[in-house]
Amino acid sequence: MSRVVPILKDPVVVAALIAVLLIAIGGILRPGFASPDQIVDMLRVASFLGIIAIGQTIVVLSGGEGIDLSVGTVATLGAILASRTMAGDDAMIVPGVLLALGVAALIGLANGLGIVALKIPPFVMTLGMLGVVGGLILVVTGGRADGRAAPALVSLVNGRDVLGLPGILIVWLVLGGAVTLVLRRTVFGARLYAIGTSREAARLSGVPVRRVTVSAYVLSSLFAALGGIAMVGYSQQVFLNLADDLTLPSIAAVVIGGTLVAGGVGGYLGSAVGAIVLTVLTSLLTTLAMPEWARIVVQGVVLIALLAVYGRQRRLRA
Amino acid sequence: MTAATQAPPAPTVVDRVRSVRVASWATAALLVVAVVAAIALQPNLLTPYGVASTFATFLPLVLVAVAQAIVVIGGGLDLSAGAIVALSSVVAVQVMRGEDGLAAVGLAAAVGTGVACGMLNGLVVSRLRLQPLIATFASASIFSGLALLVLPTPGGTVPAILTGTFRQAIATVPMSVLLVVAVALGWLVLRRTRVLRHIRATGGDPAAAYASLVPVQTSQFASYVLSGAISGLAGLAVLGNAGSGDPFIGGDLALGSVAAVVVGGIALRGGIGSPIGAIAGAIILALSSTILFSIGLPTSWRALAAGVVVILALALSALGAPRRRR
Amino acid sequence: MTVTSPLVRLSGVHKRYGGVQALRDASLTAAGGEVHGLLGPNGSGKSTLGKVLAGSVRPDAAEIVLAGESVRIGSPRAAARLGVAAVYQQLSLVPDLSVGQNLVLGSEPGRLGFLSDRAAARRVAPVLERLTPALGDVRFDDAVRDLAPGQQQLVEIGKALLREPRVLILDEATASLHRDQVALVFDIVRELREGGAAILFVSHRLDEITELCDRATILRSGVTVAETSVPDTTPDEIVRLMVGDVQQVEREHRDAAGGPVRLRVRGLAGGALHGVDLDARGGEIVGLGGLQGQGQSELLLALFGAIAAAGDVEVDGEPVRLASPRSAARRGIALVPGDRGTQGTLPARPIQENLAIASIAGRARVGVLSTRREREAAQSMVDALAIKIGSLADPISSLSGGNAQKVVFGKWLLTEPSVVLLDDPTKGVDVGAKAEIYRIVRGLAEQGATVVINSSEDRELVTVCDRVLVLFEGAVRATLVGDEITEERLVQAALRIGEGTQGAATGEDAA
């Protein structure tokens, strides 16, 4: 018994329980909701958010009020560049993905340099970058995205080819596992947590604070682009604001997953579960017949309730 | 007097990661440049209509920037400001029903709605102790949903007295200009209050403030309530510009106000800065879009240019930050 | 002194922080008109007990009786209403507000919610004036962030005085103060005692305890182990009560080590430094003396590349770029910084990570860590330095000051440094841990490292240094060697340079 209680305080466990609870509620109210097919479908949709949340997790962990508000548009840009390059041709997948990642890396680099060199707070730096990338999309496309995912990418996302599961879930699992290992078992990971906890103490311990910070923002843009590419595999055709709306949910996923907004504490597993919780919640609200205003309100209330369970900050009176 | 008392600060504070602080001169310089450039490119801005309409356009963002500034100085953040504007404006439209006689009731309703929203934010942040960024993101959802409930589809008439306000002039000074000035003056009064001092102390260092007998939770709560009230006023300003209600109004105001606050020299970490700077920041950002329009950039490049301008303004503000004393 | 009717009585105080039982059934009784020492090793719960009384910690259980009345103290405001004021170990000033605004914070005068600056200035004037001899020319409108730490500490004390407390808690309030400043604080405390207040005084400096305190309560591991009358107890006795039987550290220094110069500094300038020259050999422990704030800390930070400075620095004949702590660390330089909380440790991270972080790249293969090697390295330091920990996975914030400081040492020992810079390494460290830290420092020197140490305590320099450089206004103005290093000579050297009689101290003149 004494072992169960601390586990129940673990944000990841709580978030996972809430996801299960939501699915159960959905299943009772509308039987199809808890069907294996629907669950796989929701996981598929959660994977885009989940992949974008990898980068967001890294940035939040890096501390210094770290946050990346540009991930949504970077994901869209990545999707546009990749799908325009592949134009429905499997042979062009690799060049398309590389182009998207290359451009995303430059954007992340600009974010990182603006933050460490120009000392612009991350919130507003990446907010400005959100505008820049939105503008870049218009310049690149002239206002018409016109891109098509290659069939292999489509079947990776929309098919059920790997043990009856969509390949994208395996990709997500691999990426998530890899990033968890990077965070826990590499020099970069240790340094990331160090700068997230205390920039000054990390610097005085010989940690290259600026380099790690910039790397965090580069990684964030890279994972955003990957998330966008996965999403265009889902929608098959690209359009101008494909993934724009995933920014704030990606932050919410990170926070629901128990990563400290101040940095230095947390991990990716929680964010992945957070992405699932958010996706299941949206799906559940869709399938319950209620007026749209009520759905929007319930979404907000549930989010607050969720965070109130464990996402509370320290008391002043310890 | 001993030599030790004149000692310079010890290195424990030296070289701490510098917080970004915008020197007021950087904000002032940006403001001057923006105003001069806008007028040079668009001389019609100086016509009575130009002045009145420009200030009327600024007013909602100016008000929300002040609202945001108070929360940010208190160490918080309010992503729901835009949703509060929307909700309070539709509530006001519904109670005024286009009748001049009900304008005062509308004012009370808008401010009251803003206060109620601010109370919810304040409770969630100060009592539930949720992270402000994500908490107000969630509460924005609640307010937006309620706005849709109150006014399911755009419409309703705003009393002429309200829409007419912006067109009036007092001694040839347009009303909209006077309102912006009044907002600034309002702050000068507000800043002399105990609650604002406590809000600033709370934003500067909550633990220290708590130990210094500052009612920290109450101050946080108050910052959101005050901010909500001002956002409620912004709801009315929006109505004055729009002439009717729309539950989707104000979508860009929350993020725009945060940018304005930073350009205006207020550190996002709290404790520093003045809403006067935020007013300047709001005007700089609003004018920059007028400037970009006036220089006739190809439209597909304009969004890119606008983003770059915002980053440059932020960078300039950051570069103007005073170096920490050694 | 007999306690007839105690003003403060705390009993049955329990407090647990996560896995740490900070207080278990602690108690304390102090009378009005008494300065009551609160003693104990690092982490024994002194600050926690003080905070329970001051309302800023939520005890798991506690009984508090003030002037015969049982009270609940639910917040600092509640404490203030009961006449309890505290000066915390960690300053509670708001850096963005002015001195005056900080002094009246939480009880600003004014009407109808509006502030009155004039009334505030009037209220703080007497306190500012009382502190002037130690505080210097500090005005109402000066920004607190621009003050020196000692001045900030005095403002903090002023804030408590303004409340005219019945009970005043001073938690290591003298730790960052200079001798003269301490004397003024003592005068003030004595005045308060005359006025019938009870003062709870926490300090690790035994001389301060014996000079000021009437009675003392001694804590060990969160339990009250003794209450004694200070004048009737010898210092040795007090130390024994605090830490059990620990050998007092004996002064020990050797003749200047032979061999080539290991650390060579020429014309180091920038910020507070105005041309520092320095030569130190392997195995030598060099102290930095002088009045506080003459550039000692800056010198160490500059050598470590942590603040901007220019000049020639060589380690073993190879030039060192003063670009960043990273490049300094690569040349075998290590720094144990002055502010453990913000500069030395990564509070939320596990002890293992704190130990590993500086040497982590060396143990990794292509950036990938071996869990086993990390753990072994960390454990080796825990063993070598006898760090008292629960588990390597516990956050470092669960350690007391002395043990956390040992972790900071261990972090750098793992890099096998050839030059070790120590900035006030025993600040806020109890007697027992202090002795162990001195042992570590000597061990480093014996293994051939060059140690440069700055200390706010002259006795520390006397105890460990082979040679002491006396700094004034950012330059070395005198050097004491071997038997010349005594507390008297140190004070003399510091003051006489200050008076302008440069080079009056004996020894080779480095300027």
Next chain:
Amino acid sequence: STVSNEPAASGDGDGAGPFTIGISNGFVGSEYRTQMISDIEDAASSYQDEGLLEDLVLENADTDVNGQIQQVRNLINAGVDAIIADPNSGSALDQVFQEATDQGILVFAIDQAVTADSVINVGIDQAEWAATSAEWLAEQVGEGGQIVAVNGISGHPANEARYGAAQEVFDEAGVEVLTTADGGWDQATGQQQMGNLLATYPEIDGVWTQDGMALGVLQAVVAAGREDEIVVTGEARNGFLQLWNEQSDDFESIGVTNPPGTGATALHLAMAMLQGAEIDESQLVDGNTLVLALEEPVTNENLDAVWAETEGEGESYVLDSILSADDVQQFLVQD
């Protein structure tokens, strides 16, 4: 101040030109809007060649209602003679439009009708547009058929007008709407929502959806392998037509054109009116709205022909129709 109080010096009516026309568009994140703007630019270029149009001033950026108010005020200050706006709100721009018309500027609202009576709305009848596909769907599923609707944004006037009309059709035809979901006029969101609805409403016979989301909805239906049992209303866009074309011949759908070219049509009207023509009041609905006739919808009958014609335009092309300068004469009184 020395500058003229009347930026729009020419006013409306028999000015000799050349004229300046301002465009205000508050949303650029869609291919529909891009095509709308390029249609306008194409139409304007011939007037510019003739020397009748001096300048086409574009205010084209993603913004909210406040931002669009600023856009319109910028145009007023730039001294334009007419403004063509695709408004972000059906009513919240009334005030600023009033400011423009007060200064003698002609204002046209396209795509989204506004309530200000001084503004001329130009566009298709959204209700009629929606009813066309709703009637087709009702016929397909028959009385007692069960459907779901994937809507745009609740509360948005176009959405309300459309769904309101569709609902009426379904009520009359005895078709049951099991539930509705908002897809935000966003293809991927529409796809996600449809996926959820498919799982939880297994019994549905059809889906009614609109603009921009039909492709996503159809993809979800195809992914579930149920395109043969569930009838999906479509849209007149190349992306959808292509997927439609790839399906078996049994698959049926409908695409009703919502032409982005309305903006260009409005430009022709504006030029004519600036040159002195007057609008024929008798053709105005509700006092200020010119309703453009719907094009023949795309159905299985004409799909091949339409596709052959539009295939080369790219995937984001929206089937279009623009009234020419001569065509718009029908709405004007000649003097």
